[in-house]
Amino acid sequence: MSNPHVYGHVESVWSFTKKLEKMEGTIEKIKSCEVGCSNVERKLRQLLDLTEDEAYFHTRQSAFLYHLGVQTMPKTHHCLSMRLTVEYFKSVSPQRELLNKQKFEDPAFYHYVMFSRNVLAASTTINSTAMNSKDSGSVVFHVFTDTQNFYAMKHWFDRNSYLDANVHVTNIEDHNKLSKDVESLERQQLWPTEEFRVTFRNHSQPLRRQMKTEYISVFGHSHFLLPDLLPSLNRVVVLDDDMIVQKDLSSLWNLNMGDKVIGAVQFCGVRLGQLKAYVEENNFDADSCVWFSGLNVIELEKWRDLGITSLHDQSLQKDSSVSHRLEALPTGLLAFQDLIYPLKGSWVQSGLGYDYGISRVDIEKAAALHYNGVMKPWLDLAIHDYKSYWRKYMTNGERFMAECNIH
Template sequence: MKATAPPAKRRRGPRLAVLALVFCSLLVPIAFLFNRFPAVYVTDERPQQEIDLPSFDHRTEFESGGSVNEVSSNSAGVIEVNAEAHNASNKISGSSKDSQNAIDDDPSSISTKPKVLPPPKIEQPVLPPPKVEQPKPEVKPVRLPVQQAEGDRVNIRPRRVQNADEVEKAKSCQLEFGSYCLWSIEHKEVMRDAVVKRLKDQLFVARSYYPSVAKLKGKEALTRELKQNIQEHERVLSESIVDADLPSFIKKKIERMDQSIARAKSCTVDCNNVDRKLRQILHMTEDEAHFHMKQSAYLYNLGVHTMPKSHHCLNMRLTVEYFKSTPLDPDDSPAHKFNIPEHRHYVILSKNVLAASVVINSTVSSCEDTENVVFHILTDAQNFYAMKHWFARNSYRESAVDVINYEQIIFENFPEFGTQLLYLPEEFRVFISNLERPTEKSRMEYLSVFSHSHFFIPEIFKDLRKVIILDNDVVVQRDLSFLWNLDMGDKVNGAVRFCGLKLGQLRNLLGRTIYDPQSCAWMSGVNVIDLDKWREHNVTENYLQLLRKFGNNDDEASLRAAALPISLLSFQHLLYPLDERLTLSGLGYDYGIKEEVAQSSASLHYNGNMKPWLELGIPDYKKYWKRFLTRDERFMDECNVSP
């Protein structure tokens, strides 16, 4: 008898390869959705950093420079900084230990620390009255919400959260999605499609009863009826999302489903199974809602951090036209005004042509005498020629506009500095919570400070003695000439203070450097800079020393996150407090600012994600920015620029 050979084993390798390929193809769309890759057209706005600051009511002790200090309240705990647009988290609470060890190990850290001077008593300047020919409402002090009494805060920024559950929900939402939560609350639509909602509710109840009914004997007909109704509801909801799309016979389907559900409820079933199924459906619905919220937040961040196509078109057209056009006659050039110290010099860091134009136009429109006014625009190499051609085509009364390629100057004069890129003012989302009374003290604030590029302004303008730095998201509504007459004494930076955040709350971030825990933070936007005092106090040298301790030039997110401690420490005891009515901040995220408050402010600062030139900008505040746009510009019409 001939023995038969055993059957050959089937090869499983190709099957596994095909299954792996199918699985990977399913993951690609999901990875594409959640990967926050850089946009093609990047705006000049820096994504906000995030800081979570839990505060306490009781007195605590902490170490600062080897000495023990006491803080009455709001002392900080763990600090967390996240780069929002790049989806990269940077745990400062952990990295601060590394920087702290680096400072301890550095023997030169004692000699290179900033000077510590006792804070003198300073009289705040008083804003001049408005022009007589254009009467305006009486100017009232505009203070930041954390510096106001509880009753005053309601008039400017009314509370939207009342109970503890809503506070916790708002906190978790803003910590995860940032300013998208503020935007989504304002644009939340009430569901008007009641029939669709009823269909979904019926579907959930039917699904919860179906498994229990299917196990009962003698209920085969009811089981088939429930299954058929569930399938019909699913088919209808897959084709219709609003009541207008529903078929005409939907009422009959609703009645049949009601009857089936009533019969199912009359059956003797295990309530635990129904409860378990309902909870399962609830969790699935919550996961689906969270998934859609992630999608919306991603699209929101993409919208606020991406340059509109029309703006990109404008920059390209201006750049091409610059090389096609004939250069200006040197006799007509106002370059002779650029280095005269006696003139009034304004410095603007911007990559946005329209934003820089609005800042200049609003400033000269509010100024009585513009003959000796000079604007210096620091921009990057990509937008340099577009800026040059725009300001060569447009004039702003008697003022002069100087466009400077910042990246080229840094590359030529500071080759040792690792980062030659132009950084705009950095913005941080600061969440300050109170662990004992979260419903009263928890708040989210937006803080803007100088970027790394600001610290080279004294080296770029070596012939100047005093400048005013304006952010490119600022609109000036009153004459700022009085700022040139300020006597800041030994101070370097004239800024509006932000005492809702003090250095003592950042002790884990600041490490063992010497600082005053009661020193307030400050806001960029409108800043008066005494360049002579800057050079005398070696602010730039101190900045470079701090950058070696806090910054990481290889990681852009860490480098930008270091702007907050570096800016606060560099100007510690060198800050001259300006009148709080000088600048009203928050127009890029706060929907609660009243119109009369905005109209009476000397300047408006659109700090936040919702810039006025974006479609996602807050509509009520756009009008203050739009009225200073250049009109009848050919390239704007050709590129369909309509902010």
């Protein structure tokens, strides 16, 4: 009598052997097939192109939305500006400027200049500068704004004080209408600092990291009116309204800049040669580092002697299809060729409006912080880790801020 267990085992081995033979046959057939590498490569390239196109679309869309968020005044800020404007015409403001008019023209004081449409941003920059000045009574701020924001600015700085510092608000459009040097209606308007998001290929990096994006801030066209706006002054320090000052800046008035016109922090992560797509002129040193606005020391007397404003006006493109804003990048970068006095990098830590990787150590050792980029500290989309440095100097106890829900 046969053993059923043995029989079952033999059948199982036979079945396994058959399956193994079929598998080996399948493997041999696969080995004998020629793989169409070119077809596979073509398909993969198509997938890569589609993915890159989609990524490029989303990058452009993201950049547009961020830019829109920056350029559009938040509802709360619009409310503040409107309330201040209405209040200006309803009340009699204390005329502090008339009492301090002599200081505004005295070169013995420390004169700071700002071009701004943003009341809250300008006041925060001024507050930080005054609070960290060793002698705030020697500090004078010249704030240039436009007609739309002049009354709000005027009333705000009449209502609020910044230790012993003095603030002078000027409607630049009124000044420009009286100036023979400003001809076109477009040039009469306020043109503050311009920021440009530039992307270029850095071949020194690995392939995945070759595409590089930076935010470059340069003088707007209104900056080139400074010698005429402040005829009695020589050295001034220009601050952007997205700056926060953390240390005393009075030593900037003791710098020996030689024959240079402007002191600026240079950024050698970008060279002029990498911006050929933005700068049509060929007469420049391609290896020169880009310089940033934000905190700049200006020698107005040398500026006047060299006629830089006239050279700037002549370099503006005649093509009416090119906007004044786009013209600001090449003219702003090239106007001071060979006239830049490089400030030490410790004066300004830039990038707080787009770079998530700045260390706390670098932030706290800098004399000033520059929120260049799209994520400004007064916007909801600001980088959270950097907001506290800006909020520290916001004006507190201002009823219009509370009424407009600005916290």
